Amino acid sequence: MENNNSLVLLFDSAESFITCDFSVPGQIWQLFSFSPPLVLLPEESQRDTSFDNLTFPYSNSYVYFPWFIERSRNQPKGMAIFSLIIAVIKVLLIFPPSSSASDVITHDHPLPDGRTLVSKDGIFELGFFSPGSSTNRYVGIWYKSISQKTVVWVANREKPVKYNSSVLSINTEGRLVLLSQNQTIVWSANSTTQGLNPIAQLLDSGNLVLRNEQDQNPQNYLWQSFDYPSDTFLPGMKIGWDLKTGLNRRLIAWRNWDDPSPGDFTCGIALRATPELVMWKGSEEIHRSSPWNGVWIGAKPTPLFQLQFVVNEDEVVYTSNLLDKSVTTRVVLNQTVYSRQRYIWVEQTKSWMIYSSVPNDKCDRYNSCGPNGNCIASESPRCQCLTGFKPKSPQKYDALDWTQGCVRTEPWHCRVKDKDGFKKFSGLKLPDTRTSWVNASMTLWECKAKCWENCSCNAYANLYITGGGSGCILWFGHLIDLRVVTVPGQDLFIRMAYSDIVLEDAEKHKKKVVVVVTTVTFALVLLMLLTFFSIHRRNRKRREKILTEDGHEGEQKDIELPLFDIATIIRATNDFSSDKKLGQGGFGPVYRGTLEDGQEIAVKRLSEGSRQGLKEFKNEVIMCAKLQHRNLVKVLGCCIERGEKMLIYEYMPKKSLDSILFDFCQSESLNWPQRFHIIFGIARGLVYLHQDSRLRIIHRDLKASNILLDKDLNPKISDFGIARMFGADQMEGNTKKVIGTYGYMAPEYAVYGIFSIKSDVFSFGILLLEIISGKRNRGASYPNYGFNLISHAWRLWKEGNTKELIDACLGDSFNLSELLRCIHVALLCVQLRPDDRPNMALVLVMLSSENALPEPKEPGFLLEGPSAKGEYYSSNEITLTLLQAR
Incomplete structure (x- = not known):
């Protein structure tokens, strides 16, 4: 029965305890022959003070013996205590303790309300919960x-239970069921196959599975449970x-925060000519992704997730897998704003951050510009008719009512030479494919011919963009839900009259003849292999000889x-001629050279007088x-011979970043998209050093002169002379001799000799400010703002004049919101306390998303003056500073 939210289990009457036989054997026989009444109360419930009986905690519950005090009045005190001991032993035998850390439910061990399952590695938990202010009880999974x-799945979302006495168990038919207090099945897993000794297990992926035990x-x-998702899409889910079975896995939002x-x-997959990811409000389609093109489906590629779309005879599914296992992420349908939102857990703030949201703008709304209308979010008005089309109702179009869309300005003549053709439109989200025809094996040329032959065909495009493009999609009737996209869009070829086609040839096909x-x-392959093995063998022998002669055999x-x-x-x-000299580093000169095969190289030569x-x-x-x-400089080899020690690098035609950035004449050639490309590349390189390489690497000397640029302005981090390797579990190190470049050093490193990955983050923040402003951190004058770039940027930030930090050479080439976001991220990187700075993986997320950022705190070295003490080794490209740590 139900009493004070307690599950009361009544056994046979305990009247037999009152007998005339008070002997020990008689008492043992009676205790094990009859079952006393007892009460099991969940651990989180409060004991009712009206119980005037003995109770003790047991396995996340409380056990009550309502009979003990009454019976003890009718027995000798010693025998009453002995009876209690025997009863406790019997409870232990009847109700063996369950482990709170278990991840399985069996027929013999169900899950009552008040207990939970925890996945093997402690990532997910399953149990009963009440959302928000509701008193209803649900079975759910949360982190x-x-x-x-954060609840990610609900079992009985349509049939809540009212009391805390329900049980999730496996019944005699091998099905996972939710039983109410009167043993009525409230919810069950609709498994069609009966298992052999089945168990339910909660996996670390958040998936609750019913399987055979072995x-x-x-x-x-x-x-x-992954086959029956609620409102949340987890990595690994489909x-x-x-x-084969007709099962349709789709996301369905909660009705509100208190009602799941x-x-x-x-949100689900619409089976059309080519399947598409669609969101509906009731029966109304409100958003449609672009068709799967072999790389992405309506979202730009990201270094954090791998998106896949699988189409075969067995299934048509969309799935997402994590590339970085340290990231915790989920996708949720939010009915409040009718949006599909991807969240990332930020451990530093103990909160979820919105990484992306769909719809992202008004052009993401389905068919927002009507038939044959093209939506361009960055323009006003955003809806425009395609070339060769005009508004169906000019009056409504001028009144910003685009529902009727566009019609052709001139009809085309089917299959009449020089009367109609196809115009290429680039960077588009392809139209709705519900009135389309698809062939996955055709070439683009065959696709065009197929459309040309059919007088109902209005447009064609490649199905896939990989490998230069393949497959064919044909559209019949109106072109619905077109828009210009910010991610790389696709080419769409639309049929129209020749008079509407621009003179330039939109299709320049070059036939490539490959003779093998x-x-x-x-x-040739055999010759290359023989040459490779010969060179490798010769180099190995020379290495052994050189190292032995120079006394380095122990370091081989x-x-x-x-x-x-x-x-x-x-x-x-050319014998290290002066005209080949590129610059003078702290450890010696750097020369440009050309190998016999024509490959250009840079040679870093250790000078004999170098002290370090x-x-x-x-x-x-x-x-x-x-x-x-790809964002680290490539070292081709080294030379250790005749007392010389040299490193041979790939040659960087654009030299170092500082040679362009701080040169008044050359800095104008570095526009904002190029600078942002350099920023993002440096960040990727640091993420590799800090967490993706075999060992954690702290660079310790990140600065503009150590960023080299190839011909395409791809950044390469160089100069690992003072870098330090950490083990996977090592977080920081310290040194008594501080080596690096003053102005880029983190405060804790310059003052105390303590360095970590956050030291490189500080240097990255300085470098980011330099790239944005075009000015050095030290050496430039900032009237009324202190003596360095950090002080200048911080004061402008506090005054709300951050735009004044932007390099005047950028002109109008920049995206202001993107540039201001970079300044914000830079100030977060140069905060005084290392714990306040984000790691580089989080910096990448901040740079690639448009979500709100935390407010920066006061940076380090804010009041630095020009009198900092240190011993400098200066040259054209490298500055080395030695400071004694205090």
């Missing part, structure tokens, strides 16, 4: 490891159709780079051998 309770193969699951029952806002002679190719295992002989380097640099170069040279050799990334 265990996140302080803010079978962990996902293909053999009897049932899984949205779409199982074509299904609302009228849904098998025997010649095989001979550290040298993993290819070895160049000194004669090759002398020829390449030998150790740093070896450090850089070891580092460069272990690091491979």
Whole structure:
């Protein structure tokens, strides 16, 4: 029965305890022959003070013995205590304790309200909950490891229970069921196959599965919650159709925050000529993604997630997988604003941050500009008719009513030469495909011919963009839901009269004839292999000889780079002639050279008088051998011979960033898109060093002169002479000898010699401010603002005049909101306390999204003056500062 939210289990009467036989054997026999009444109360419930009986906590519950005090009055005190001990033993036998950390439900071990399941690694938790201010009880799954309770799945969302006495269990038929207090089935998992000794298990993915106890193969699951999602899309989950069973997996929003029952806002896959991801409000379509093009579906590629669209004879599904396992993310349907939102958990603020939201603008609304209308969010008015079309109702179009759309200005003549043709429109979201025809194997040329032959065909395009484009889509009737997209759009070829086609040829097809002679190719490959093995063997022998002669045989295992002989380097640099000299570094000069095969190189030569170069040279050799990334400078090899020690790099035609950025004549050639490309590349390189490489690398000398640029202005981080390697679990280090460049050092490193990944984040913030302003952090004058760029930027930020920081050379080439966001991120990076600075992975997220950012605190080195003490080694490209840590 129900009493004070307690589950009362009544067994046979305990009247048999009052007997004339008070012997120990008699009492033992009676206690194990009869069952005393007891009460089990959930742990979180409060004990009713009206209970005047004995109770004790047991396995997340309380056990009451209502009979003990009454019976103790009729028995000797010793026998009453003995009876209680026997009763407790019997409870332990009847109700074995359950583990609070269990992740499974079995037939013998159900899950009552008040207890939970926790996945193996403690990521997700399953149990009963009441949302918001509601008193209804639901079975749900939420994040265990996140302080803010976030429900991601609800079982009985249409049938809540009213009391705290329900149980989630596996019945005798092997089905997962939710039983109410009167043992009525409220909800059940609709598994069609009866398992052999089935169990329900909560996985670390957030998936609740019903499977046979001895079978962990996902293909053999009897049932899984991922097939019946609520309002949340988790990594590894699928949205779409199982074509074999007819199962349609779709997201359905909560009705409101207090009611998880299904609302009228849904998201799923629409089976059309090519399937599309669609959102509906009731039966009204409110958003449609672009068709799957082999790379993305309505969203730009991101380094955090991998989006996939699978179409085959078994299923048509959309799925998302995490590329960075340290990121916690979810996608939620929000019925309040009718939006699909992706959230990322930010541990520093203990809150969810919106990473992206769909619809993102008014052009994302389905068919917002009517048939044959093109929506351009950045223009006003946003709706325009395509070339060759005109408004169907000019009066309504001028009144910003675009529902009737556009019609052709002139009819075209089907299959009449020089009367009609196709015009290419680029950067578009392709139209709705419900009136389309698809062929996945056609070429673009065959697709055009197919459309030309059909007088009802209005447009065609490639189905996939990978490999130069493949497949064919034909559109018949009106072109619905067109828009210009900010992510790389697709080419759409629209049929129209020749008189409406612009004179330039929109289709310039070049026939490429590739002649492959098998025997010649095989001979070349074989020759290359023989040459490679010969060079490798010769280099290995020379390496052993050189290291032995120079006394470095004990360090041979550290040298993993290819070895160049000194004669090759002398020829390449014209005997280190002065006209080949690129600059003078802190450890020696840098020369430009050309190898015999025509490859251009840069040679960093350790000078004999360098006081610190030998150790740093070896450090850089070891580092460069272990690091491979497109935003790190590529080291081709080294030369250790005749007392010389040299590093050979790939040659960077644009030289270093500072040579362009701080040069008044050249800085004008560096527009904002190019600068942002450089910023993003540096950030990617630091993310690799800090978390994606085999070992965590702290650069310690990140500055503009150590950022090299290739011919396409791709940034390459260079100079790892003073970099330090950390183990995967090491967070910071310290040194008594501070080496680096003053003006880029973090405060904790310059003052105390403590360095970590947050030291590089500080240097990145300085570099970001320099790229935005075109000015050096130190060495420039900032009247009334202090003596460095940080002070200048901080004062402008506080005064609300941040735009004054922008380099005048940028002119009008920049996106103001994007540039101001970069200044905001830079100020977050240069905060005084390392714990206040974001890590580089979070910096990437901040730079690539449009979400609100936290307010920056006061930066480090704010009041720095020109009298900072230090010993400098200055040259054209490298500045090294030595400070004694205090």
